[in-house]
Amino acid sequence: MNPSAVFDIYLLEAVINGVLLGGVLALLSLGLNLIFGVIDVVWICYAELIMLGMYGMYFLFTVYHAPIWVAAILCVVSVAILGVLLHVLVIAPLLGAAPINQLLATGGVLFFLQSAATVLFGIEFKNLGLRLPVLKVGGMFVSYSRLLAFAAALISMVLVYLWLTRTYTGTAIRAIAQDRQIMSLMGVDSRRIYLVTSALGGGLAGLAACLLVLQYDVHPFVGLSFGPITFLICVLGSLGNFVGGFVAAFVFAEIISVGGLYLDLEWGYVFAFAFFIVMMFVRPEGLMGRRS
Amino acid sequence: MLELRSVSAGYGTFQALFDVSLDVKAGEAVGVIGPNGAGKTTLMRAISGLIRSTSGSIHLEGSDLAATPSHRIVELGIAHVPESRRLFPRMTVEDNLRMGGFAPSARPKFRQQLDVVYELFPRLRERQRQLAGSMSGGEQQMCAIGRALMSAPKLLLLDEPSAGLAPVLVEQVFELVKRIRAGGLTVLIVEQNVQQVLRVVNRAYLLKAGSIRASGTALELQATDTIREAYLGV
Numbered sequence: 001m002n003p004s005a006v007f008d009i010y011l012l013e014a015v016i017n018g019v020l021l022g023g024v025l026a027l028l029s030l031g032l033n034l035i036f037g038v039i040d041v042v043w044i045c046y047a048e049l050i051m052l053g054m055y056g057m058y059f060l061f062t063v064y065h066a067p068i069w070v071a072a073i074l075c076v077v078s079v080a081i082l083g084v085l086l087h088v089l090v091i092a093p094l095l096g097a098a099p100i101n102q103l104l105a106t107g108g109v110l111f112f113l114q115s116a117a118t119v120l121f122g123i124e125f126k127n128l129g130l131r132l133p134v135l136k137v138g139g140m141f142v143s144y145s146r147l148l149a150f151a152a153a154l155i156s157m158v159l160v161y162l163w164l165t166r167t168y169t170g171t172a173i174r175a176i177a178q179d180r181q182i183m184s185l186m187g188v189d190s191r192r193i194y195l196v197t198s199a200l201g202g203g204l205a206g207l208a209a210c211l212l213v214l215q216y217d218v219h220p221f222v223g224l225s226f227g228p229i230t231f232l233i234c235v236l237g238s239l240g241n242f243v244g245g246f247v248a249a250f251v252f253a254e255i256i257s258v259g260g261l262y263l264d265l266e267w268g269y270v271f272a273f274a275f276f277i278v279m280m281f282v283r284p285e286g287l288m289g290r291r292s
Numbered sequence: 293m294l295e296l297r298s299v300s301a302g303y304g305t306f307q308a309l310f311d312v313s314l315d316v317k318a319g320e321a322v323g324v325i326g327p328n329g330a331g332k333t334t335l336m337r338a339i340s341g342l343i344r345s346t347s348g349s350i351h352l353e354g355s356d357l358a359a360t361p362s363h364r365i366v367e368l369g370i371a372h373v374p375e376s377r378r379l380f381p382r383m384t385v386e387d388n389l390r391m392g393g394f395a396p397s398a399r400p401k402f403r404q405q406l407d408v409v410y411e412l413f414p415r416l417r418e419r420q421r422q423l424a425g426s427m428s429g430g431e432q433q434m435c436a437i438g439r440a441l442m443s444a445p446k447l448l449l450l451d452e453p454s455a456g457l458a459p460v461l462v463e464q465v466f467e468l469v470k471r472i473r474a475g476g477l478t479v480l481i482v483e484q485n486v487q488q489v490l491r492v493v494n495r496a497y498l499l500k501a502g503s504i505r506a507s508g509t510a511l512e513l514q515a516t517d518t519i520r521e522a523y524l525g526v
Contacts, residue, residue, distance in 0.1 A: 168394055171383075175391050178380045184362035185340055185372045187443065188397030 013140040018257030020142070020150040022250035024211055027153035028230040029237065029245035030160065031204035037177035037229060037240035038197040040103050041091050045110035046205060049086075049225030051117060053079040053209025054218035056128050068130075076206035081201020084195055092194070110223070117220035125217035132214065149211035156207055157246070160200070164242075173197060177240060229269075232276050237287050244288030251287075252276075293318045293478060294339070294447055299348035301338040308334040310502045311348065316447065321469075322478040323489045323496035323510070325519070331502040332482040333375050336451045339480075340372035341365040352447065369446030376456060377436040379395045381425025385416055385435055388424050394444030401444055409438040412471060431462040437468060448472065450481040454488065465494055490514055 032046050041048075053075050060071035090109060094102050132144040164170035172188045173196070183190050208226075216222065233252050237244030252272050260268030283289065294316040294461045302311045308331040310346040316322045324332050339350060341362030350357040355368050366372075371392070380388050389409060393402050410417040415433040419427060424435055433453055440448055453469065454462040462485065469492050473479060483489035490496060498518060499508040506518040513519060 090353055168390070168399065171387055171390050174383060174387070174395060175380045179378055181342070182374055182378050184342065185366065185374065186391045187363050187366040187398070188391075189361070189363045 008141050008143070011258070013142070014257045014261040015254065016140065016142060017146065018254040019255055020146040023150035023153040024208065025229065025233055025253050026246045026249035027157060027204060027211070028208050028226060029233040029249050030157060030235050030242060031201045031208070032230055033237075033240055033242055034173070034197055034204070036234065037242070038092065038173055039087070039095075040101075040108065040180070041095075041193050041273065042231070043086070043105060044106040044227075044231075044238075045086070045113060045223075046201075047084055047223035047225075047230060048110050048113040048117075049079050049202060049205040050209045050212065050226060051080065051115065051218065051220065051223040054204075054213040054216075054222065055121055055126075056115065057205040057210055058128060058214045058218055061130075062128055072210040075210050076203050079206030079209060080199045080203035083198040083200075083205065086202070087194060087198035091198070107252030110227075114220050114223070121220065123220060125219045129212055130214070138170045142264045143215070145214035147170045149214060152207070152211055154255065156204070160204075169193070169196060229272075232273070235286060236276055236279060238285060238289040241286065241288045245288055250285055279284075293320075293452060294480065295349075295351045295524060296339070297349045299335075299338060299345045299350060301334055301343055301345040303334075303343070307346070308502050309345075312499070312502075313348075314497055314504065316448075316478060316480050317399055318478055319476055320495065321481065321493040323493035324482045324499050325484070325489060325496055325513075326488050326499035326505075328484065330499045332499055333451055334502075335499065336372060336374075336377055336449050336480075336482055339448070340449055342374075344371070366443050366445070367395045370449065371440035371443050371445035371447070372449040373436050373440045373451060373468055374454065375451040377432050378425040379432055379435055379439070382423055384421050385424055385427075386420040388435055388439050389416075389420075389442050392439030395443055398443045402442070405442045405444055409441050412441070412475075413438055413468070428461075429457050430464050430526055431460075433457065433465055437472065441472070445477070447478045447480065452482060452484065454483065454485050457474065462488065486519060 032043060035041060035043050049231065056075045056078055057071055060066040060074055061068055086109065090105050091102065094105055104125070135142045135144060135147065164174055172183070172193055175186070176183055176190060176193055178189070212226070216225070229252065233248045234245050235250070237246070237248030255272040255275055256268035259271035296312055296314040298311040298313055299309060300307060300311060312335060319437060324335060326332055328358065334343065338345045339357065341357065341360065345358055352368050352370060357365055357368070360368065364475065381389065389406060393399060393405060398405070399517045415431055416434055416438055419431065424432060427435065457465060466488050469479065469481065473492065481493060481514050490513060493510055495509050497504050498513065506513065508515070
């Protein structure tokens with residue numbers, strides 16, 4: 001085999017892994033975007049909900065030996081409930097407050113959850129003890145856990161899309177992001193829509209936890225690996241824009257994956273964040289932003 | 293049908309309405325005219341529950357609107373076409389109409405009301421898949437009225453339907469109002485365009501600085517000098 005053919009296969013493998021990573025990042029950003037678009041609040045602690053979900057999976061599956069699909073369903077439901085609690089206890093009382101107060105409050109929740117997890121679970125890295133096989137196609141390696149995560153993320157995003165476009169509640173969620181003041185004229189109780197959206201945002205975080213725990217160890221600070229990148233993806237895709245977040249997730253994932261091919265994997269992240277900073281100069285309103 | 297008794301309302305410490313009493317009977321078209329800043333929009337908002345009156349009473353067919361949560365008022369039979377239309381610009385015409393029929397009482401009638409609206413405004417049927425924000429001002433006004441009609445209201449509130457439209461479209465909008473009236477729907481319409489609105493309503497009230505200054509049939513109001521005085525202050 002000549003050297004250039006080998007190189008192309010590595011590139012192809014990086015592109016494929018980028019697509020698989022993009023699916024999961026898109027799922028992460030969808031949850032955050034939904035919350036921001038509908039409630040106009042950024043859940044800074046979003047990735048810490050994922051961290052709790054990953055611990056939930058660890059305890060249910062590895063410690064209490066629940067079947068994995070039972071653990072996954074319980075995990076999604078519990079994190080959805082956490083999302084509702086977060087809204088009722090922290091966000092709703094601050095809806096009339098200045099945005100900076102809301103950011104600080106959810107930021108406070110982030111550190112609260114990190115410290116609480118450290119106290120409760122310790123700082124050791126934990127994992128499911130589950131090794132999914134690696135698929136080998138034409139000299140390329142793709143792990144089943146990544147494929148599964150990608151497929152599950154894609155399917156759930158399609159379901160959310162259908163729900164947003166085909167149901168009354170879903171239509172109201174899209175509408176409230178465009179004009180929240182007149183929702184009562186349509187007969188919509190905004191408080192109920194906020195609760196439904198918080199449950200959905202939490203549920204998506206729970207699903208992300210189920211998928212990420214297949215690939216990563218869980219520890220109290222694991223949210224730092226996903227939180228900042230999810231937020232940057234949302235900003236790059238124009239905060240609150242669902243389609244923009246989807247596109248930006250794949251752009252980011254490809255930069256990380258292909259960028260990491262030439263140097264170390266960590267360099268992929270350096271490129272991705274540098275790209276983000278440059279984009280903030282070039283298109284501060286985001287990829288899908290409307291210039292007003 | 294609609295009964296306001298000594299209603300006061302405002303925003304925070306600013307009071308915009310003072311002791312307004314007003315009646316709309318079933319089948320009537322009633323206008324509220326008055327200069328800019330007279331409190332016309334505040335009046336509409338107080339009726340549909342977008343803001344809460346600070347005193348007085350508002351009843352629709354005996355139901356106390358002040359005691360009804362604002363998102364339930366549409367179910368009692370009031371649909372409000374807000375000032376400057378307030379469509380959902382990045383949603384299709386049909387999604388906008390679907391939002392108008394969101395109330396649980398309206399959902400079973402969705403198909404039927406959609407036919408009513410499309411028959412009234414055939415242009416909307418042609419544009420049902422188009423984004424509402426991409427249509428012309430006149431078409432958007434049709435969509436805004438159509439959205440309100442989706443709840444099959446007993447009373448339609450129209451806030452400045454001609455505002456911001458080119459003169460030729462203003463004519464069209466009042467034609468639309470006449471078309472809706474032909475179906476016998478009760479309408480309360482707020483307008484700055486006095487001459488036009490007096491042609492489509494039975495009665496009208498003159499609102500100035502938050503109080504009702506005059507009322508009467510359209511002909512009576514046209515005949516008096518009250519309107520000219522209210523607008524020009526002479």
